[in-house]
Amino acid sequence: MYKLGIADDEPKIVTGLREFYPWEDMGFTICVQARNGQELWEYMQNNHLDVVLTDISMPVMSGIELAQKLAGTSTVIVFLSGYADFQYARQALHYNVYDYILKPVKYQExxxxxxxxxxxxxxxxxxxxSAPVCYYQTIVDKVNQSILEDLPGASLKSAAAKVRLSPGYLSSLYKQQxxxxxSQFILEAKMSCAGKMLSDGVLKVYQIAEKLGYEDPKNFTRAFRSFYGCSPREYKGGGSYEDC
Known part of the structure; x- marks a missing residue:
């Protein structure tokens, strides 16, 4: 987990940031919540933070002043502000602030x-x-592998559990990447596997449906027809997933 500190003089905003975002799913732990830059700066005298999420305009010490003190360190800084003023943005860039987000904060942003x-x-x-592996692609690869290894039990919920993310977060990340x-990948994987088993000619349709997690063979037939444009009995050809 990476260590995150939040500084904002509005308690409701701090509460919202703490409670409404899946920080642990994203790999972050909130270590400190401060009312101004000075409190956060004092905390950091004895504690390292990987990321600081701070308001710009605060009493005692502003976010700009805090960024100035942290310039040259490894701490990543993200500004929050209700001020749509490009002067603030220019100062943020001057102190190597990573990003600048206007309030009210958009959840997805x-x-x-x-x-x-x-x-x-x-x-x-x-x-x-020199050869980093993209964090998000790693998650996608693990999800795809877990699905192919257990097609009967494949679902968004089970895939999310495999990579220790919330279903909603995984769904958004997967679509972005x-x-x-x-759900479309799961369907394609199941139908490709079904095509291969039908081509092998060993199992009956209801047996294939059962192996792919369909409790009702009619639901399998309906999904198959929608995917291939023909019924399982009419299908001729092979699938593409060798592990099926």
Whole structure:
């Protein structure tokens, strides 16, 4: 888990950031919540933070002043602000702030920013930075493998459990990385496997349906016809998943 600190002088915003985002799913632990930059700075005198999510305008010490103190460190800084003022953005860039998000924060926008930060931190931690493996692609690969290894039990919920993510988060990430819904991949995998088993000619249709997790053979036949444009009995040809 990467260590995250949040600084904002509005308690409701801090509560919302803490409770409504899947930080653990994304690989982050909130270690400190501060009311201003000074409190966060004092905490960091004895504790390392990988990422700081801070408001810009705060009493005692602003986010800009905090970023200035953290300039040159390895801590990734993300600004939150209700001020649509490009002067703030220019200062943020001057102190190497990673991103600048306006309030009210859009849920998906913040998720996307921290997805990217997680990838950057993973690459920095990698023993082979010259050939880093994309964090998100690794998740997709693991999900695909788990589906192909257990087609009868394949589902969004079971796949999410395999990679220790929430179903909603995994669904969004998978669509972003592959351009298709996870349910579509599961269907394609099952239908390709069904085609191969039908071509082998060993099992009957109801047996194939059972092996692929369909309790009712009629549901399997309906899905097969929708996918291939013909019934299982009419189908001739082979599938593409050799492990089936």
């Amino acid at each position: 913040l998720l996307d920013v921290f997805h990217k930060i997680r990838g950057i931190l993973d690459m920095a931690r990698s023993d082979a930075p 592959t351009g298709q819904n996870l």
